[in-house]
Amino acid sequence: MSPSQPWAYGLDEIRLQGGAEGFSREALSELLENVPLAIAVTLGANQQFAFANRLFRSVLGSPDEDLIGQTVQEVMGERYTPELRSAREKVFQTGEPQELKDHALVLTPGTTTYWDIKLLPVRDGSDQISGILALGAHVTERVKARGEAEIKAREVALHNERLALAVEATEMGLWEWNTQTGETFWSDRQKDIFGLPRNEPATYEFWYSALHPEDREHVVSGVGSLSNPRSGGQLQIEHRILRPDGEVRWILSRGRMLYEIVDGELKPARVLGTIIDITERRRNEEVRQLLVQELNHRVKNLFAMTSGMIALTARTAETPKQMATALRGRIEALARAHELIRPAITGSEPTDGETTVDGILQAILAPHISQDASSSMTLEGPPVRIGPKAATILTLVLHELATNASKYGALSVPEGRLRISWVRGVTLTLLWQEENGPAIQGEPSAEGFGSKLALRSVKDQLGGAIAYDWRPEGLRVRIDLPMNQLEA
Known part of the structure; x- marks a missing residue:
């Protein structure tokens, strides 16, 4: 029996045969002297x-040294621990075996050793407790090894905790898929992104069904290609998922296939990966693309409006000098109107301070007003103050209507007329009515970019509504905006 092995726990006492005079020292020495306990x-x-x-x-x-005749207290002195003393007294008083596991003893100064100690009652021929058999196994190495293992386990747990905190800070989801057993693991963050309750298991079937139908074939093909060791075993792909509540999210998924050698060949074993929700990034990219389109649209409109202004001014001016003066005024007014809509186009902060509906209309329509003829425009409505953010959006929409009117509608011909009116209640209702312009053959077959932008601005940013009525005598547009949104 080695020192690290336990003794037979079935042994719970030692009995001396009746008539025995005591232990034979010679017999005990021969049998037990060199036992490793x-x-x-x-x-x-x-x-x-x-x-x-x-x-x-x-x-x-x-x-x-011969210890026979000496007491335990005399031999052990200060090394006789209270726990060991109590256990020995309990054996002698009750006859019940006692055991101490990993008991620390300082047997030599400065050195602590550990022991598994078992104390058994010794009974004489009259069944009386006459003594105690003490068995001690030296387990210091085992205790140290276990202590080191516990330290390592704590270090691993701390490392994993730090890793989990780092992953949590990056908002990443973690996943693993065993290609041989089909077993799947998803972290809590992964489940949150996909809309899967944390207490529900992740399955391949759920993942497959969550892939957006338009992206599913591409994603499944990419993951499937990892089974071939020649693929390099790595994947990075952006795609959409469809959550159970119907919300569409964009994610960036990265995966790495781990292979193992089976019969001398590399075989796929399991895939480890991460995902990041990039929905906001994708939306921002879409906004930037929209802004680029808007800038291109505005540049084209500026050229078209400038050309229209030259033609309009040429029809009413009597001398080149008069035409130059009038045209300069119109272009300067156009520049001021364009400056008003710049924040909406570039995404920059709007100018501080409030303005009014009338003030916006005056600035937007100034480039189209002839200073030498009676005005072809009518503005009617009460004073309505608007905050800077709402003013920027409304200016963008009205600028789009004025641009289209100058290119195709009532402001593109001398006899055209434009009447704008607005009333205030829970909502601000603004009516844009064109008359005497080129005849309208009906609603356009395709919605232009400017019209899409106007609808998106009114609906998504101000929570309002815009409706177009393509009447033969002239376009009519109705805009409804909640007053509580106009104060922003």
Whole structure:
């Protein structure tokens, strides 16, 4: 039996045969002297040594000393721990075996050793407790190894906790898929992104069904290609998912296939990966693309409006000087109107301060008003103040209507007329009515970019509505805006 192995726990007492005079020291020495357990027998309530083998004596620093007749207290002195004392007294008083696991003993100064100790009652022929058999197994190496393992486990747990915190800070979801068993693991963040309750298991079927139908074939094909070791085993793909609540999200998914050698060939084992929700990034990219389109649209409109202004001014001016003066004024007014809509186009902050509906209309329509003829425009409505953000959006919409009117509608011909009116209630209702312009053949077959932008601005940013009525005598547009949104 090695020191690290336990003794037979079925042994719970030692009995001396009737008539026995005591232990034979010679027999005990021959049998137990070199056993790799610390063994000692004490007799009597004062616990005097009747036998102690070599290992027992050695650990006490007295390998060659005869301990017989001495008490445990005399031999151990300060090394006699309260726990060991209490256990020995309990054995002698109750006759019940006692055991101490990983018991720390400082047997030599500055050195702590650990022992598994079992104390068994010794009974004489009259069934009376006459002494105690003590068995000690030296387990210091085992305790140290376990301590080191616990330290390593704590370090691993701390490392994993730090890793989990780092992953949580990056908002990444973690996933793993065993290609051989089909077993799937998803982190809580992964489930949150996909809309899967945290207490529900992740499955391949759920993942497959969550892929957006338009992206599904591409994604499944990409993941499937990882099974071929020649693929490099890595994947990075942006795609859409469809959550159970119907919301569409964009994610960036990265994966790495781990292979193992089977019969001399690399075979796919499992895929480890991460995902990041990039919905906001994709939306921002769409906004930037929209702004680029809007800038291109505005540049084209500026050229078209400038050309129209030249033609309009040429029809009413009597001299080149008069035409130059009038045209300069119109272009300067156009520049001021364009400056008003710049924040909406570039995404920059709007100018601080409030303005009014009338003030916006005056600025937008100034480039189209002839200073030398009666005005072809009528503005009617009460004073309505508007905050900077709402003013920027409304200016963009009205600028689009004025641009189209100057290119195709009532402002493109001298006889054209434009009447704008507005009323205030829970909502601001504004009517844009064109007359005497080129005849309208009906609603356009395709919605232009400017019209799409106007609808998106009114509906999505101000929570309002815009409706077009393509009447033969002239376009009529109705815009309804909640007053609580106009104060922003």
